[in-house]
Amino acid sequence: MTTRKVASKTSVKPPAKAPAKKTAPTPKATTRIALIGFGTVGSSVAKLLAELKLPGLELTHIFNRDVARKRALPTAKFVPKSVVWTDDVNVLLASDADVIVELVGGLTPAESWIKKALAAGKSVVTANKQLIAYRGPGLMKLAAANGVYLLHGAAVAGGVPVIPGILQGLGGDQVTRLSGIVNGTCNYILSRMETGADYLTVLADAQQLGYAEADPSADVDGYDARAKLCILARIAMHAELNPDDVPTQSISVIDAVDFAYAKELNCTIRQISSAQADGTTVHARVAPMLVPLSSPIAWSHGTQNMVVSSGRFGGDVVFSGHGAGGEPTAVAVVSDLLAVSQKCATVQLPIRKRTVTGDFLAPHYLRFIVDDKPGIVSAISGALSKVGANIDSILQRPGYPKHRLAFVVTTEPCLTSTIEQAVSSIAKMDCMLERPLCLQMLERND
Amino acid sequence: MTTRKVASKTSVKPPAKAPAKKTAPTPKATTRIALIGFGTVGSSVAKLLAELKLPGLELTHIFNRDVARKRALPTAKFVPKSVVWTDDVNVLLASDADVIVELVGGLTPAESWIKKALAAGKSVVTANKQLIAYRGPGLMKLAAANGVYLLHGAAVAGGVPVIPGILQGLGGDQVTRLSGIVNGTCNYILSRMETGADYLTVLADAQQLGYAEADPSADVDGYDARAKLCILARIAMHAELNPDDVPTQSISVIDAVDFAYAKELNCTIRQISSAQADGTTVHARVAPMLVPLSSPIAWSHGTQNMVVSSGRFGGDVVFSGHGAGGEPTAVAVVSDLLAVSQKCATVQLPIRKRTVTGDFLAPHYLRFIVDDKPGIVSAISGALSKVGANIDSILQRPGYPKHRLAFVVTTEPCLTSTIEQAVSSIAKMDCMLERPLCLQMLERND
Structure with missing residues (x-):
């Protein structure tokens, strides 16, 4: 990382960034977009911007490692000639782009890049679920403090809004x-x-x-x-x-x-x-x-x-x-870019x-692989009964060899922790060839 | 309608209504809400506001005919004592409410009430699909001209966003x-x-x-x-x-x-x-x-x-x-109220x-009720063939009486207008006891 100066958190925002509130946005001055990452999603974002020609959105910068290779890809044909390509992320962070689209994923270095972008008065649109899950509230606060947006519609379920x-x-x-x-x-x-x-x-x-x-x-x-x-x-x-x-x-x-x-x-x-x-x-x-x-x-x-x-x-x-794939995820990213461009804030409630x-009160499915011998079912039902779990059904399909028999017990609703306690004791039985598998069962109305 | 003066379209908006844009809304001054209509949805809106205690939302006025009867209903228990009840809609329109919730439906008189509310600098939240379908663009323009919101999330599919x-x-x-x-x-x-x-x-x-x-x-x-x-x-x-x-x-x-x-x-x-x-x-x-x-x-x-x-x-x-029902529809209304309260505009693209x-190229289902006699299928297939429609299947379930036989012909994809032309000629056949029923068939990927 170079020490190139980026606009500081306290820099005065250009007036164009903070217009008086308008309810029905007339097309705003163009929103300049810088992409961090030109992989499957990034190149799809470029494609959608080129094909949809949405009012007010302009792709201006792309950051990626090995720019020469990316520019030679067929997907680069959707990138306007005017776009600045760079392998130095600081070029984007110091640029006149209004919004940074972060598509590299993971906590490092995405977090520091996003923080710098927000501090520089740039909005951020990201598909980075790990970053938003772990650092969302802090980053949201930083965005608010700088009067910009942090949107992440693409972080869950891609193209599904x-x-x-x-x-x-x-x-x-x-x-x-x-x-x-x-x-x-x-x-x-x-x-x-x-x-x-x-x-x-x-x-x-x-x-x-x-x-x-x-x-x-x-x-x-x-x-x-x-x-x-x-x-x-x-x-x-x-x-x-x-x-x-x-x-x-x-x-x-x-x-x-x-x-x-x-x-x-x-x-x-x-x-x-x-x-x-x-x-x-x-x-x-x-x-x-x-x-x-x-x-x-x-x-x-x-x-x-x-x-x-x-x-x-x-x-x-x-x-x-x-929920995934380049173009569906790009739909979510471009929809967020429209929201940034048209100054559409999202509803926020106290968090x-x-x-x-991890405990759920639910029926559970227990699958055992055993070297079959008399008394197994009795021992299992004893272990379950000891923790207070009631058996709902016992299933044994034909066709499994006696020395490696797969059968299933389902229980009436009980706590996951309770059933896992029973499973731990059942797992110690000599006849168990594998640790029993315990799965929660959703009910029809779950 | 009385001639009571309501704030005119050109009235100066109080400064509290047009704050400078903030990206991340800190809780705003309270948004005062006036309900037009205290039926199933209106009373559910009151209930949700009472139960959810959402920051910044306050129910202040309710208009309904026969107020005394409404106030005596069990659903009125969710209405704060401070609320002004009235059977004169002009009281709401001239009040200090920030947003009018219109739940009476239909074009008249809802349209004129909404226009007056918007002109008076009040935002409007409505579930009125007919009004939005027929008059949406004009009302949106009026809202924009007055710097207020017109939201209608409840107009389609109720509680489904x-x-x-x-x-x-x-x-x-x-x-x-x-x-x-x-x-x-x-x-x-x-x-x-x-x-x-x-x-x-x-x-x-x-x-x-x-x-x-x-x-x-x-x-x-x-x-x-x-x-x-x-x-x-x-x-x-x-x-x-x-x-x-x-x-x-x-x-x-x-x-x-x-x-x-x-x-x-x-x-x-x-x-x-x-x-x-x-x-x-x-x-x-x-x-x-x-x-x-x-x-x-x-x-x-x-x-x-x-x-x-x-x-x-x-x-x-x-x-x-x-998609319907009081509480699901009220969820959409209250969600829109939050958006108004937090100054969250929605993305707008050129319309x-x-x-x-009404024409669709699709397979069609034709059901005939006939007084059965030889040559019917041949005559029907002739009529279809004349308009260029190909038969995909002919189905005749057992058990229908000969003198009132129900049978079905399905066609390969063809235009609705084409198939309707054939149906009109088939309908004239003597043996047809009812006008044939023609339904479009969705394909699996439709």
Whole structure:
């Protein structure tokens, strides 16, 4: 990083940036846009700006490493000749751009760049879910202090306007529950597994198709979805959660046998991000869960995203569509650029810190792989009964070998922590060939 | 109407109404709210304001006929003692309220009241779809000229934030198609008929439950949905349509036999509001249509609403939830009140007048009731072939009497006008006991 001077936080803002409030914006002076990152989303933003020719928006700067390679790509054809390309981010931060679009993701160095941009009196539009989940409130304060905007509609569910829809349309409700499929990679993997494919094959396909990273952990282990869930909880429930406090369970533990048993229970399996307000506590969890086939949540296939927001007064509201990909994400970015350009602030309500618990009162699915011998079911039901969990059903499909028998027990609603206590004791039984799998089961109205 | 003076359009606005722009609203001085109409929605707005205690919102006035009766209702318990009740609307218009909530519906007298409110420098929040469909652009201009807001998030799909979601989240896309279920009454009737009930019985139930008016025409004949479709086309496609130009077909023509045949085609029947951009023309229609059971549109049951917006870049986005009812609609109203209170303008893009055609290139479903005799199918196929329509299937379920035989022909995609031409000639055949029913069939990806 060079020490090139950028406009300081206390610099006087040019008058053009702070016009008197107008309710119905007549086309403003052009808003100058600088892109940080010219990858899949960045180049799609350039394409949309070129094709849509929206009034008042002008792409003026692009930052990327190895500019020469990026400028030679076919996607660069949408970039106006007048645009300044640079591999020095300070050129953008010191430029006359009105808004910086940050598309590099992650906390470092994105956070310091965004802080500098805000301090320099530039608005910021970002798709960076980790940054907004972990640092959102502080950055929002910085933006407000500098009289500029920080918008992040692309950070959750890409092209599906969940964030603007909730902010502008559900502020008049009290949202008590959120359930979502907000990671397209996991949804692709699990909906392919639903039709019989195995995890590792589908993961390899997803990597080939560009849906999954070489290191798929952020997606499959739930960290990506967890950041999005925390952003949703903030805007919908006005609850500030520490993302690190939200328990996650990897989808890599799901096996073909689980889809077979799920089907017998009229369910499928999806990575669900779930939050439920409960006084000063929020129950929150990201995990593969059994979802009734009759629930809207089961409608999402492939890389589709879906968020269900349940309100005390308005009931369930469902948003769904393409949650990822260059162009859908660029739709959210360009929509935010319009809002910045037309000085459209978003509704803000007081946000309160909330304690997170991973406990949900719910039915649970327990799948055991055992070396079969008499007395197993009795021992398992004893362990469950000891913690006060009632068995709802026992399922044993034919065709599994005795020495590696997969069978399932479902329980009536009980706390996740209670059932995990029983699972820990069951896991110690000699006959258990693997640690039992414990999944929460959504009910039809969840 | 009295001649009591209301603040004129040219009156100087008090400085508190036009503060310098602030990006991040700190709680503003209280926004004073006057309700026109204390019915189901109005009393729910009072309830939400009382229960949610949102910062900066204060209910100050209520207008209704027969105030004494309204004040005696149990729903009045949510109204603060300080509120001024009146049966003279001019009291509200001349008051110090900052925003008028119009909930009486219809063009007259709502239009003149809203104009007076805007001219008096008051913002307006309304759920009035007819008024916004027919007079929206003029009223928006009047609001802008007076430096105030006119918001109507409750006018389409009640508690489902379709309007704010599209305005703030899809401005960066080019929406090419809209398909929606936006009339809960029709959806209730048709989804009940799907399970075997007949039209008149279900309509009577709907009236009993308060879902349908004593005169159900606005709902079942499609005028309510048509107004909503025109509003959606305006905000999503930036296309201004004359609602009177949009063809409608009543759902009252649907019979139990149509659900039986729809089922054989793996479809159900719903009232669909559909618009498709095509250069300077918009194809638009409100009619009962066959919907594939595999399509998201078929998921909506009961009074649920659903809107699918298809964009060139973002693909399909689905919004669904409770489209009507006091509390869901009040959620939209109160969300709009927050936006007014926090000076949150909405993104506005240039809107262009568009010609409407009711023609869609689509497969069609033709149901005939005939006094059976040889040669009918041959005559029908001749009439279809004469206009260039190809038959896709002929279905005849067993069990109908020969002298009143119901059978169905489906066609490959052809224009609505073409197929209607054939239907007119077929209708003249002696054996036809009723005018043939012609319905558009949505395809899976519509």
